[in-house]
Amino acid sequence: MSEESKKIFETTVGMSFIATRMIQNAIQNKISKLRDDVNFEQMLVLMELDYEDGLRPSVIAERLHRSKGTMTSLIRHAEKNELIASAKDPHHKNAKRLFLTLKGKKVHDQLAQMIKDEMAFATQDLTEEERAHVFSAMEKVILRYKPDFYAM
Structure with a gap:
């Protein structure tokens, strides 16, 4: 079929x-x-900042494929819960940069391990060959939509 x-x-x-x-x-x-102070979407923001701290909200929005409004809400809640802090961007007067706080880093590290464990559980019955094939196939799909994916 x-x-x-x-x-x-x-x-x-x-x-x-x-x-x-x-x-x-x-x-x-x-x-x-x-945790009652973070959800999956906020965790994605923490993961981006753990990968590269000091990002502008627009960069995170682009990487996560989220709207400006969604990012504003995620940032507001993460700042309220002291997971991230913002500072004015010295190179752009109307922009800000986001940083993980110590609490945010601790939360990230705790949840990142749980996410890794869940991903391992989800794929535990796949052979290395199957994992490589799935990775390659998904990479092609991603690059169809976002040719500059690896340039980010």
């Missing part, structure tokens, strides 16, 4: 969507049991 004649969730991308949502939901459930 061709991909075109299948129902959406019977396709390769449909299965990828289902798997991604299942993993994301499992992670969100575990986050909510561990």
